[in-house]
Amino acid sequence: MSTMNRRNFLKFTTAAAAATPFLAGKSAFAADEKHIVVIGGGVGGATFAKYMRLYAPEVKVTVIERKKEYQRPYGSSEIIVGNVDMNDITISYDALQKKHGVNFVFDTVTGVDFDKREVSTENGTKITYDRLVVAPGISFDYSGIAGMDTEAAQQAIVHGWDAGDQLLTLQKQLEAVPVDGTVVVVPPPNPYRCPPGPYERAGLITQWLINRGDKNAKVIILDPKNGFTTDVTMLQAWNRLYGFNLPKAFEKNYKPEQVATFTKHETPGKIQWVMAEEGGRVVKVDVAAKTVEAEAGVFKADMINIIPPLKAGKIALDLGLADKSGWCPVDQKTFESTLHPLVHVIGDACIAGEMPKSGYSANSQAKVVALQIKALLAGQPTIEPVLQNTCYALAGQSDYGMFVADVFRLKDGKLKRADQPRYLPFNASTAQYRLSAVYLHAWMDSFTQDIFS
Amino acid sequence: MNRSITLVGVAALIAMSTNSFANEHGASKARADAPSTEVAWTPETLALIRSGNAQKGGQLAHEQMCASCHGHAGIAQSSNWPSLAGQRAEYTYKMLQDYKNGSRNTYPLMTVLAQPMSDQDMADIAAFYASFKLPPVPVGTPIDKALADKAELLVMKGDGNRLLAPCMSCHGYKGEGNVIDVPAMAGQTPEYFIRTMQDYKTGKRSNDVYSRMRLMAHVLSDQEIIELANYYANLTQ
Amino acid sequence: MNKTITGALAVALGFVVMVPAAIANPEQTANGAQSPAAVMAAQTCGGCHGTMGQVKDNAFMPLAGMPTSQFVLAMKSFANGSRPSTLMGPLAASFSDAEIQAMAEYFAAIPKFQHEANK
Numbered sequence: 091m092s093t094m095n096r097r098n099f100l101k102f103t104t105a106a107a108a109a110t111p112f113l114a115g116k117s118a119f120a121a122d123e124k125h126i127v128v129i130g131g132g133v134g135g136a137t138f139a140k141y142m143r144l145y146a147p148e149v150k151v152t153v154i155e156r157k158k159e160y161q162r163p164y165g166s167s168e169i170i171v172g173n174v175d176m177n178d179i180t181i182s183y184d185a186l187q188k189k190h191g192v193n194f195v196f197d198t199v200t201g202v203d204f205d206k207r208e209v210s211t212e213n214g215t216k217i218t219y220d221r222l223v224v225a226p227g228i229s230f231d232y233s234g235i236a237g238m239d240t241e242a243a244q245q246a247i248v249h250g251w252d253a254g255d256q257l258l259t260l261q262k263q264l265e266a267v268p269v270d271g272t273v274v275v276v277p278p279p280n281p282y283r284c285p286p287g288p289y290e291r292a293g294l295i296t297q298w299l300i301n302r303g304d305k306n307a308k309v310i311i312l313d314p315k316n317g318f319t320t321d322v323t324m325l326q327a328w329n330r331l332y333g334f335n336l337p338k339a340f341e342k343n344y345k346p347e348q349v350a351t352f353t354k355h356e357t358p359g360k361i362q363w364v365m366a367e368e369g370g371r372v373v374k375v376d377v378a379a380k381t382v383e384a385e386a387g388v389f390k391a392d393m394i395n396i397i398p399p400l401k402a403g404k405i406a407l408d409l410g411l412a413d414k415s416g417w418c419p420v421d422q423k424t425f426e427s428t429l430h431p432l433v434h435v436i437g438d439a440c441i442a443g444e445m446p447k448s449g450y451s452a453n454s455q456a457k458v459v460a461l462q463i464k465a466l467l468a469g470q471p472t473i474e475p476v477l478q479n480t481c482y483a484l485a486g487q488s489d490y491g492m493f494v495a496d497v498f499r500l501k502d503g504k505l506k507r508a509d510q511p512r513y514l515p516f517n518a519s520t521a522q523y524r525l526s527a528v529y530l531h532a533w534m535d536s537f538t539q540d541i542f543s
Numbered sequence: 544m545n546r547s548i549t550l551v552g553v554a555a556l557i558a559m560s561t562n563s564f565a566n567e568h569g570a571s572k573a574r575a576d577a578p579s580t581e582v583a584w585t586p587e588t589l590a591l592i593r594s595g596n597a598q599k600g601g602q603l604a605h606e607q608m609c610a611s612c613h614g615h616a617g618i619a620q621s622s623n624w625p626s627l628a629g630q631r632a633e634y635t636y637k638m639l640q641d642y643k644n645g646s647r648n649t650y651p652l653m654t655v656l657a658q659p660m661s662d663q664d665m666a667d668i669a670a671f672y673a674s675f676k677l678p679p680v681p682v683g684t685p686i687d688k689a690l691a692d693k694a695e696l697l698v699m700k701g702d703g704n705r706l707l708a709p710c711m712s713c714h715g716y717k718g719e720g721n722v723i724d725v726p727a728m729a730g731q732t733p734e735y736f737i738r739t740m741q742d743y744k745t746g747k748r749s750n751d752v753y754s755r756m757r758l759m760a761h762v763l764s765d766q767e768i769i770e771l772a773n774y775y776a777n778l779t780q
Numbered sequence: 781m782n783k784t785i786t787g788a789l790a791v792a793l794g795f796v797v798m799v800p801a802a803i804a805n806p807e808q809t810a811n812g813a814q815s816p817a818a819v820m821a822a823q824t825c826g827g828c829h830g831t832m833g834q835v836k837d838n839a840f841m842p843l844a845g846m847p848t849s850q851f852v853l854a855m856k857s858f859a860n861g862s863r864p865s866t867l868m869g870p871l872a873a874s875f876s877d878a879e880i881q882a883m884a885e886y887f888a889a890i891p892k893f894q895h896e897a898n899k
Contacts, residue, residue, distance in 0.1 A: 144831070145819070450827050457823035461816060473816045476879065478824035480867065489655065495867050497824070497874035508874035514866065521607045521656060522866050528652045529866065532839030533828055539836060540826045611864045620863060621841050621854055652839050683850035738838075 124149045124467050127209055127219035129199050129405060131155030131183060133164070134225035134437030134452035137541045139192040141460040149467065152193040152217060154209065159183070160542070161253035163284070164449040165534045167291040169257040170250065170264055171298040173488065179253060185543045202409055204430050221463055222433045224411060224418075225452070226403025228252065228283050231416065234399055237375035246377045249397045251283065263393045264295060270306040271392035273299075274382050276372050277313050281417070282400045283438050283447045285319030286483035286494065289363075291395070293324070293486025296332050296361045310391070311363045312384045313370040317343065319446060320483055323492040323513050325363070326352070327485035327523070333359035339367040348516050361486075372396070400447075402439035417441045422505045424462040424472055425455060434459050443505030445498050451479045453541060475500055482530035491526030580646045580750050582637045584723050592636050592666050600671025603664055607656055617672045622684045625735040629677030629719075634726040635669035637750075647750040649742050677719065677780050678730035686733070686777045694774035697767060705762045710771070713755075718778045724752075730779055733772035740768045814886055821879045822886040834893035845892035851884035 126142055128135045131153045139151045160181045168174045186192040197211035202222065209217045230249060232238040238247065248256040267273060273295055277288035292311050299307035318324075322343060328334035333355040341349050364370035369386025375396065376382075382389045382396075401407065401416030411418045411427055418435040419428045422443050427433045436459055437452035445451045454477040462472045477498040484491055492514055496507040514522055582588065604610065609627075614620050617628030627635060641647035643657040643665075660668070680686060701709035713721055718729030728736070742748035743760035751757060760768070814822075822833070825843060829835045833843030843851065857863035858872035865872075875883075 140831075141823070453827050454824060457826070458820070461820055461823070465816065473820050476821055476824060476875075478827070478871070480827065480871075493867050495871045497871065510874045511870040513870075518866075519606055519608070520659070524655050524659075525608065525652070525866050528655050528839060529828075532652075532837045536830055536835050536837045536840055537827050540831050605864075608864045608866075620857070621850060622846065623838070623841050650838065683847045683853065685847065 128153040130225040137456035146464040274391040276396040290483040297486035595666035595670025597670040597674040600667035626678040627672040628675035632669035632673040639665040641750040691773040694770035728775040736772035818882040818886040843887040844890040848884040
């Protein structure tokens with residue numbers, strides 16, 4: 091904890107004078123010390139804690155987090171194919187605590203008394219806040235897929251969409267796929283975490299099977315959607331790399347002269363994408379028989395990876411911060427909950443207009459909220475926000491990269507993306523794909539540094 | 544100590560093997576056995592470089608997006624990356640080869656870009672950049688004239704006590720480089736210059752034949768490196 | 781006490797007065813003098829170019845300490861396509877002139893990240 095010297099004291103008294111209304115709230119700490127409590131130490135929560143301390147060093151920040159170390163979900167599909175191991179995606183909270191003076195409580199939140207501004211934890215600790223930031227990530231909703239509603243089914247067919255040991259389960263399941271076997275990947279409906287992610291994963295698995303020497307292995311994507319972020323560049327890549335044939339129903343997304351550049355492969359490709367319009371929506375899973383029933387028919391697989399529909403993290407649902415959609419409505423300028431004042435929701439769990447649910451979005455939102463809370467604590471007007479998102483993805487081959495990049499601004503109360511190209515151009519050069527792959531891996535490091543060091 | 548004695552000293556230093564340098568200065572042992580480069584200056588290699596087609600090289604440089612960092616005419620767009628304009632073709636060729644085969648591993652991005660290039664591609668790109676004049680003083684990067692002046696003694700006379708040859712004895716009075724693969728440094732971006740010298744100093748970069756630059760950089764102070772960076776950035780033709 | 785020493789002391793004292801001692805790292809001091817709009821615009825770059833542009837991986841250009849004119853020229857030439865890029869083209873085109881200028885001033889005022897070897 092920081093010790094207060096005279097200068098700091100003076101600064102506080104000035105800040106406190108400007109922000110007298112906020113002093114009304116009760117605090118367990120020094121009366122003039124503002125305390126922001128963060129629930130969740132993922133990308134959003136950790137970025138917020140670091141930047142709140144960076145932007146307003148006089149504010150005390152406490153993160154309540156269940157796990158002592160963080161496993162980053164971004165880039166974690168590379169675990170399944172053995173490009174990286176669990177150590178590579180495991181990150182310490184040391185720098186946040188020691189370098190940035192963020193207080194960590196490793197515990198599970200059991201409830202929040204919004205009137206008393208008090209968070210309770212499993213170990214019986216009660217922590218009061220001036221403002222609360224909730225960054226709970228995602229939870230999984232299996233209710234819409236028949237056959238997946240039991241604990242046993244969810245342990246046999248895992249999502250691997252929140253880092254953790256499920257990635258190792260998927261790695262083992264992939265290794266157990268017989269030569270020339272079939273893998274089925276089922277992406278979730280919108281909205282979901284990491285829009286290009288399920289498709290990148292399918293590509294990585296395809297490449298892994300090819301590297302193993304399989305000549306006739308197949309990866310089939312059964313999709314409840316008719317498109318996805320980076321689709322126009324991803325499908326072009328698969329056409330080049332994996333004998334992928336463009337679905338007829340998707341051709342309208344390209345110009346005719348672009349469609350003409352696609353190779354028409356005689357045999358079905360190593361990767362297939364069954365879009366919703368062609369019957370990709372999954373209705374039933376038979377775990378024992380390893381079959382997936384989609385509208386287009388029944389698919390038999392040696393390995394099944396289903397990422398079910400997503401909702402806001404469980405704690406957000408329990409605290410009543412989500413609406414009927416399962417996500418948390420917020421004022422998109424400050425990310426303050428529209429259901430509970432003095433509570434901000436950031437990252438995957440919040441409804442942020444056109445912003446995708448991604449690590450970069452959570453990171454950018456966290457910084458915006460730190461700036462807005464700094465202004466609010468000082469009794470100053472909030473700032474017109476500008477946010478950014480970048481998602482990098484691999485086509486499968488580790489030197490073929492792509493991305494989506496967007497800038498977001500507030501328009502009529504909603505975050506809208508700037509109307510600019512967001513992908514590599516259709517006629518991008520080989521060097522641009524190769525460079526994008528280099529940047530993807532460099533980004534894993536620089537992004538982690540920005541959040542955790 | 545007069546200049547000829549200094550040069551004898553340098554020759555003696557150059558005769559020291561990469562091995563002894565690596566062992567003494569803590570560069571990794573595994574690397575110590577590897578040659579500093581796989582480029583040999585055979586008549587064939589030199590002929591290939593001389594045959595480089597600057598026009599084809601320009602097209603390749605365009606395809607490989609070289610201009611994004613090095614500028615359309617080889618003048619760096621941002622202070623972190625090197626200018627390549629007027630660089631000796633042998634040096635550019637050697638760097639591309641060294642990146643491709645991992646002898647220079649200071650920058651993975653360049654390795655990825657060099658991998659698909661053929662020997663002829665590299666000769667062409669080298670010819671393309673050699674076809675320009677050396678760069679002017681870098682724009683937008685403040686050069687400290689006072690710092691630059693301090694380096695003059697080192698550049699012109701070296702330092703016999705430390706067996707430091709004058710820089711100009713290899714790199715030329717005007718920083719124009721020399722046969723075969725001694726790079727030009729006039730107008731080079733100072734940040735790139737400093738990073739390069741620090742990489743030589745720490746042994747992170749080790750594609751200099753006979754450890755020539757590692758030995759020099761090792762006895763230079765950080766301040767001297769900064770002075771030299773300003774000197775060469777400010778040196779125009 | 782001679783003039784130099786007085787000056788040095790004044791600088792040292794000035795530092796103490798300007799920077800609360802409770803702040804453990806110099807990163808925290810650099811944001812205080814910046815306008816909120818500049819901090820807002822510049823935060824969008826951090827996810828790739830590092831906190832306050834002080835990235836440690838050299839695949840991305842460190843922005844901290846970059847002269848304003850160089851930053852503005854880079855963004856404008858990315859935006860109009862005259863400087864080839866992968867991602868920076870579309871991204872730079874999405875920012876307004878005012879935002880680019882604000883970012884440029886923000887990063888120009890931030891000290892360069894000192895590489896371990898350069899300290």
